[in-house]
Amino acid sequence: MYPTVTLPNKLHTVDTTFSPFETWFIAVDKYEGSIQILGEKADQEHAETMLHISKCYAITDYTCSEPDQHQKVLQNTLHLNVGPASSIEEIADSEALPTTWFRFVSRQHLNEIVNKNNELPDFVSIFIKLRDCKKRDGEAYINLFVRDENRDEIMVTLWKECIDSPAKFDRRKITTSVAPVIIAITNVKVTTYPGVLKLNSTSATHVYVNPPVKEKVNLTERF
Numbered sequence: 001m002y003p004t005v006t007l008p009n010k011l012h013t014v015d016t017t018f019s020p021f022e023t024w025f026i027a028v029d030k031y032e033g034s035i036q037i038l039g040e041k042a043d044q045e046h047a048e049t050m051l052h053i054s055k056c057y058a059i060t061d062y063t064c065s066e067p068d069q070h071q072k073v074l075q076n077t078l079h080l081n082v083g084p085a086s087s088i089e090e091i092a093d094s095e096a097l098p099t100t101w102f103r104f105v106s107r108q109h110l111n112e113i114v115n116k117n118n119e120l121p122d123f124v125s126i127f128i129k130l131r132d133c134k135k136r137d138g139e140a141y142i143n144l145f146v147r148d149e150n151r152d153e154i155m156v157t158l159w160k161e162c163i164d165s166p167a168k169f170d171r172r173k174i175t176t177s178v179a180p181v182i183i184a185i186t187n188v189k190v191t192t193y194p195g196v197l198k199l200n201s202t203s204a205t206h207v208y209v210n211p212p213v214k215e216k217v218n219l220t221e222r223f
Helices: 041-050 107-112 171-176 214-222
Strands: 009-018 022-028 034-040 056-060 063-065 079-081 087-091 123-134 140-147 153-158 182-185 189-192 197-200 207-209
Touching: 022 041, 034 041, 107 197, 123 153, 123 171, 140 182, 171 207
Parallel strands: 034 079, 153 197
Antiparallel strands: 009 022, 009 056, 022 034, 056 087, 063 079, 123 140, 123 182, 140 153, 182 207, 189 197
């Protein structure tokens, strides 16, 4: 544990993940540097109340710790700990702070991390089609079909917790945008079924349509 930091850290929250005892946020600064923010146990509810995705904050009175191998999703050696003693002030959106941030990986890397739940990467691709499906109990989900940078098709299963949230999934925007439509999908679980690579949404998955990233230009030119 490191001493409490009182210098304001101006950050834009871009991602979050939840577990029974921890809530993690990923935020970026004006230099596009990323950092993990943790609300843990007694501090978890406070962090979830104060921090919201796509909002900008000035944060003071936090501590820093080194994440363990199960907590670490960035290359940073430290993360921020926030709680009731922290000052978390929402500030006006600033053009100086990036609005999105991704950890895109290649198809090759996806093959290397199949069924390794400790890594939930982001993936960018070209939209092909979507298919409405239902589980045996009637619960709805969507299979999204996309093409990677090698033009290979991949199926992405978006579960109920993703497709029922307008903040995470905008069906109309995907289906009405002019082709080619670039899809960025965050925090996916990589599996195989049956023996074929597939991606699955998690509680932290968001689906972005035509995000302003350099990969969009590269994919558009290739297709």
